[in-house]
Amino acid sequence: MNQIPDIIRQVPLEYYLFFSTALFAIGVIGVLTRRNAIVIFMCVELMLNAVNILLTALSAYRSDPNGQVFVFFIMAVAAAEVCVGLAIIVMIYRNIRSTDVQLLNHLKW
Amino acid sequence: MTSIILLSVFGIINLFVGFMKSKKILLPLALLFLVVVFGTNLLSWNNGQTYFNNMLTIDNYAVAFTGIMVLTTLFILPFSQRYIDAEDENLAEYYSILLFSLVGAIMMVAFENMIMLFVGVEILSIAMYVLAGSNKRSLRSNEAALKYFLMGSFFTGVLLFGIVLIYGATGSFNITEISAANVMADGTTNTMFILGLLILIIGISFKISAAPFHFWAPDVYEGTPTLFTTFMATVVKTAGVAAFYKLMHSAFGDSITAWYPTMIAITVLTLVVGNIGAVIQPSVKRMLAYSSISHAGYLLMTIVAFNDLSDNAIFFYSLSYAVASVMSFGVLKLVSDERRDESFAAFNGLGKTNPLLAFVMTVSMFSLAGIPLTAGFFGKLFVFSAVVATGNLMWLVVLAVILAAIGIYYYIKVVIAMYMQPAGENTKVPVSSFATLVLIICTVLTILLGIVPGLVSDIL
Numbered sequence: 001m002n003q004i005p006d007i008i009r010q011v012p013l014e015y016y017l018f019f020s021t022a023l024f025a026i027g028v029i030g031v032l033t034r035r036n037a038i039v040i041f042m043c044v045e046l047m048l049n050a051v052n053i054l055l056t057a058l059s060a061y062r063s064d065p066n067g068q069v070f071v072f073f074i075m076a077v078a079a080a081e082v083c084v085g086l087a088i089i090v091m092i093y094r095n096i097r098s099t100d101v102q103l104l105n106h107l108k109w
Numbered sequence: 110m111t112s113i114i115l116l117s118v119f120g121i122i123n124l125f126v127g128f129m130k131s132k133k134i135l136l137p138l139a140l141l142f143l144v145v146v147f148g149t150n151l152l153s154w155n156n157g158q159t160y161f162n163n164m165l166t167i168d169n170y171a172v173a174f175t176g177i178m179v180l181t182t183l184f185i186l187p188f189s190q191r192y193i194d195a196e197d198e199n200l201a202e203y204y205s206i207l208l209f210s211l212v213g214a215i216m217m218v219a220f221e222n223m224i225m226l227f228v229g230v231e232i233l234s235i236a237m238y239v240l241a242g243s244n245k246r247s248l249r250s251n252e253a254a255l256k257y258f259l260m261g262s263f264f265t266g267v268l269l270f271g272i273v274l275i276y277g278a279t280g281s282f283n284i285t286e287i288s289a290a291n292v293m294a295d296g297t298t299n300t301m302f303i304l305g306l307l308i309l310i311i312g313i314s315f316k317i318s319a320a321p322f323h324f325w326a327p328d329v330y331e332g333t334p335t336l337f338t339t340f341m342a343t344v345v346k347t348a349g350v351a352a353f354y355k356l357m358h359s360a361f362g363d364s365i366t367a368w369y370p371t372m373i374a375i376t377v378l379t380l381v382v383g384n385i386g387a388v389i390q391p392s393v394k395r396m397l398a399y400s401s402i403s404h405a406g407y408l409l410m411t412i413v414a415f416n417d418l419s420d421n422a423i424f425f426y427s428l429s430y431a432v433a434s435v436m437s438f439g440v441l442k443l444v445s446d447e448r449r450d451e452s453f454a455a456f457n458g459l460g461k462t463n464p465l466l467a468f469v470m471t472v473s474m475f476s477l478a479g480i481p482l483t484a485g486f487f488g489k490l491f492v493f494s495a496v497v498a499t500g501n502l503m504w505l506v507v508l509a510v511i512l513a514a515i516g517i518y519y520y521i522k523v524v525i526a527m528y529m530q531p532a533g534e535n536t537k538v539p540v541s542s543f544a545t546l547v548l549i550i551c552t553v554l555t556i557l558l559g560i561v562p563g564l565v566s567d568i569l
Contacts, residue, residue, distance in 0.1 A: 017277075024270055031263050040259055047266035051273050058277045066282055070224055074269065077231045081262050084238050088258050091242060092251045101259070104252040 008060035016057035023050035037089050037099040041082075048078050110160045110167050112150045112175060113212050119146070120208035127201020136186060136543070139204040143183045146211075150175050163283065164222040170420070171219035173569055174351045177428050178214050181343045182207060184435045184551060187543035188442055189336055203243065207340065210236030214348035218355065223272045223282040226352060230268065230316060233345060234261050240337040241329060253332025260315070260325045268312025274305025284360035293364040303367050310371055313356070317349035319375050319409060320382040323402045327386070330398035335445060338394070339438035342401045343431040350408045354423055357412050365415070376413050377508065379406035384512040387519045393441055394451045396519055397434075400477060403516060404430050410492050410509065413502065418495035420569040425491050428565065429476060429484035429558060436473035436551045439544065440466050447538045456523055458532025466538060467527045469548045474520040476555045479513050484558035489513060491566065 023046060030043030052071045059067025093099055119142040126138060150172055157168040189203065213232025220226040238261060242254025276282060278301040279290035292299045311322065318326035330338045361368060383403025390396040408430075411423040441451070443466065448455045460467040476485035493506050540548075558564065 024266075027266065028263075031259070037255060037259065041262070044259070044262045044266055047263070048269065051266065051269045054270075054273050055276070058273070062280055064280065067276060070227075070276075070282065073224055073228060077228065077235075077265075080231070080235055081265075084235050085258050085262065088238065088242050088251075088254045091245055092255055095246070095248060095251055101255065104248075104255060 005060040005063065008057060013057060013061050016054060020050040020054040020057075023047075023053070035100050035102055037092070037101050040101065041085055041089070045078065045082075048074060110158070110165065111152070112146045112179070113215055115142075115146050115149060116208050116212045116215070120205040120212075123201055123205045123208060127199075127205075132200055135200050135204060136189065139186055139208070140183060142208065143179055143186070147176065147179045147183065150179060159221060161225075164225050165216065165219045166221045167219050169569060170351075170355065171215070173424050174218040174347060174427070175215050177347055177424075177431055178211060178218075178344045181347070181431045181435060182211055182340070184432070184547050185336065185339050185343070185439075187541070187547045188339070188439050190541040190544060203240065206236045206239055210240075210340075211344070214344055217348045217352040220352065220355070221284060223276070223284070226356070227269065227272065229348075229352070231265065233348060234265065234316070237261075237337070237341060237345060240340070241333040243337065244334050247332075249332040250334060251332075253329045256325055256332075257329045264312050264315035264322070267308055267315070271305045271307075271309030271312055274301050275309065276305075278302035278305060284356065287360045288363055291363050293367055302364070306361060306364070306367055307371060309356075310368060310375070313349065313353045314375055317346055317353060317405050317408075318402050319405050320378040320402065321375075323379065323382060323405075326402055327390075327395050327398040330401070331392065331394050331451075335394065335438060335442035338398075339435060339442070342397070342438060343434045346401060346405060346408075347427045347431055350405065350423065350427065353409075354412050354419075358415065362415075369413075372409070372413050373502075373505070376406055376409040377505070379403070379409060380509055380512050384515045388515065390519070391453070392451045393453055393456065393523060394445070396523075397437060397441065400516070400519070401434065403512070404477070406512075407489065407492055407509065410496050410505065413505070414492075414495040414499055416495060416498050418491070418498050421567050422488075422491040422495040424569055425484075425558075425562065425566050426488035429488040429555070432551050432554050432558075433473045433476035433483075433485055436469050436548060436555070437477065439548060439551075440470045440473070443538050443540055443544065448535060453522060453526045454530075455535070456526040457530035458527070458535050459538075460528040461532050462535060462537045463540070465545070465548070466540065469552050470527060471524050472552050472555055474523055476559070478517045478520040480517070482556065482559045484555045484562070486559060487562040487566065491562075 027043045027047035031040050034040050052074055055067040055071050089099055096103055123139060153167045153172050159166045210233050213229045216225050216229030238254060238258040241257045242250055244250035278292055278299050279287045281287055292302045315322040380403060383399050383406050387396050387399035390399060408426055411419040444455055445451045476483035479485045479489040496502050496506050
């Protein structure tokens with residue numbers, strides 16, 4: 001276990017930065033373009049995981065455990081969000097028999 | 110800190126009391142809990158301490174804003190009277206979720222560490238996703254919940270990415286250490302830091318519905334049951350703005366050049382979008398939603414002001430805005446529940462059928478518009494004088510005053526409907542005694558603060 005930070009450090013920090021930025025951007029594009037509520041939700045999870053990877057890498061490079069502790073908080077909160085989010089999606093599916101967000105357009109100005 | 114523990118315990122107790130057959134005890138019990146929390150919160154005044162290994166600081170700033178939020182919740186709960194009579198409503202759960210979400214709100218105003226800010230934001234937001242969809246069979250409520258949830262979790266991701274980039278640049282989550290790292294000090298531009306800061310501003314701007322990230326607010330406010338819209342417009346907004354203010358001034362006060370232009374742009378856009386958008390709304394609830402966006406703009410002006418006056422200005426403005434919003438949304442809830450209509454026409458002739466409700470609504474509209482003899486006037490006055498004191502932002506004050514004048518138009522529209530229009534088929538709206546009491550207390554508070562603002566205007 002003690003070697004894990006060293007293993008992480010074998011890859012330059014910039015690579016982690018670019019990788020997680022790319023992953024984050026894919027998540028953002030997915031949220032903006034997809035129509036299925038569940039797929040949008042998966043893209044949001046992708047964004048959170050991009051953040052987790054970056055936090056772990058930064059934390060290993062700085063030898064500072066704070067970043068990895070934050071990852072646990074993000075995981076716990078993401079799990080809570082999944083519970084509430086899927087419940088909301090199920091509630092909507094029961095009412096309109098679909099998870100397409102474009103069918104929900106009752107509120108407009 | 111005591112208030113956080115007490116609220117968590119009281120929330121759980123409330124859930125268990127919900128098993129009892131009679132629902133009558135729930136409301137008095139929840140109100141009692143909130144009064145206890147309000148009292149214990151005041152014990153921390155001038156007795157600041159840090160908790161959890163320097164992750165939370167309960168200072169006077171946190172105590173003052175906790176006071177506003179607990180008081181607002183105390184005022185909101187009595188309007189849930191109608192739910193008590195309905196058999197299938199899960200009243201105990203609603204009260205518990207409101208109490209739990211207050212925990213998140215308190216963490217947001219007391220945070221000392223980015224982790225606490227994030228956890229606080231999430232406790233508050235996840236509770237609000239549930240409450241937004243609490244009317245399970247209404248498609249509007251469903252849609253509001255889904256929109257709020259998808260947008261909210263998206264911007265949570267954005268907020269986190271900002272926090273991580275700032276961690277990468279400064280090496281810490283602690284706001285004092287971030288400020289001490291002072292990466293902008295020697296005139297170098299640290300791309301990672303600036304990018305993180307801007308992304309962080311975007312993330313929090315969403316939570317307080319500042320333009321251009323306000324698009325969710327009118328839809329969500331309209332679809333959510335009015336009781337919980339009141340909570341969103343007051344407690345969630347107060348907590349968000351207070352956290353934003355603390356973050357900008359404590360953590361990024363030294364790197365002001367990096368965020369100042371962005372902040373001014375967001376403030377101006379929020380003021381313009383909120384006030385202009387409210388003018389064209391056909392429904393009172395949407396009008397109030399846009400007006401809450403414009404009030405976020407006035408609150409953001411205190412962040413831009415950034416001087417000795419702004420602490421007290423943001424406190425007084427939050428207090429006056431929260432009290433006036435409880436009154437306006439409360440009357441709207443009573444009227445729209447009875448008349449099944451949220452348009453301006455629902456208020457026709459209210460001055461004849463319910464003189465008390467009409468008077469309360471008039472006072473709250475005047476307070477929101479900033480007309481003298483109400484608390485809202487001094488709120489705006491303090492905010493504007495804080496901005497004037499910076500010396501070089503006169504144009505922002507002039508713009509804000511012009512937009513406040515536009516604001517008077519759409520607030521007066523409600524007053525005209527109540528007093529000038531014939532009642533037609535509109536009948537008397539029944540009001541419970543609890544709700545009447547709260548409305549009277551709020552009205553007295555608004556007028557009292559409008560005559561003697563010195564009571565709370567320089568406590569911070």
